[in-house]
Amino acid sequence: MALLTILLVSGGCFWTTEEDDPRELAIDQAVIGLDRQKDGEQAAAATIRVMQQVAEEGNRYREPLPQSTVDLLVDLAIVWMDAFGQATIPESVSMVVEDQYPAITTGMVGIHLSGSDRQGFLEFLAGSGDVTAARFRAAAVDYQRELLAGTLRNEDLPRHRQMLRHLGLLDGHLSIADYHWALESMVGVGENRSRAIVVAERRRGCGIEVAFEVDARISGAGGIEAGIPGGRFVSSNEDGMIQAAIEETLGRGEFLACRSYTDDPISEAESARTPLSGQQADRHYLLTWSASGAGMLDMEDPAVQTLHPENQLISYHDLLSSDDVLTYLMALEDVRGLVARQHQIDLSHFDEAQNLVYNSQVTR
16 A cells, blocks of 8 residues: 555654643544545544554543543544554554545545554543443444445455455454453453453444434435445434434343443353354344345345345344344344355455454453
8 A cells, every 4th residue: 555644653742742631632633633535634644643642541531531522532433434444564553545445435545553553542432431332333333334235236356355354354343442441341350251252242233223223213314424434423413313312222221232331240141152153143134234225135035024024124123132033043144145145245254354353362
């Protein structure tokens, strides 16, 4: 990838005096970073500065912050979501790069984050509170869904591989950040690793639930705002419907994904699952949802009909809470195979990328 600008970030200093509060200065830089389409190179440089500073001074940023500041940092992450779906280059520094995913960001400037900058920033988001983390996870689901639908419509097999690998890396990086945050939150709790795996799975599933609820409330609204899929979750783009959907989904009392992530009891069945078990259901539902929204499913297929009572895809919430959940999970598996055959989608590219980041690091 050709470099436009290299930011030497080892010093981590764009602050000028000891009296300056870096968190206040970061707000100004984050506002610049949000304007990705207007001045991509300047926005990219500002974004790197903010993400690096948060990653390096994570404990300072965990001090109570105004919610408006936290929202701004989440918005920045959503606008630059593609930066979290890249492979780690050993000993690399964060830098501004030519757009490496032109099908995603329509020729805009991109950024490459070093592994420590990316993970430190994502772990800050993971610990930013249930509602905030749910918005970011839902935006990531919306991003994945948009790209999967586009991949299904495109017959370019090399692009399929690129997109699936990108989405697998994205999911892996977000999940490992949730896992590490959960481990840190569970100091003194027995079987920390098993519980942290469950927390990471809950958060992924919660993102799907919230994204589905938002999509149902904003029927027909496009997902691409701020030049990137998932951009409708940027706080300045919504008028309260998204916040209401998040709060309603998190407030449900059933034994579902969107429960209090660390305080809710974790059953023996949940703790006994492997890291892969929840991922497969989440991934299969996301693929089915993407294909359904793109109008690319054979509605005469029995498995498709099972998942579309009254010709509408069953919500993830209703699927998980149904007495027939096993029937639905088997139907998801069947539809996954159907989509893979019809559209030559090889999900192993997604799995391999995700496993490289997440499953390879998670042990019991």
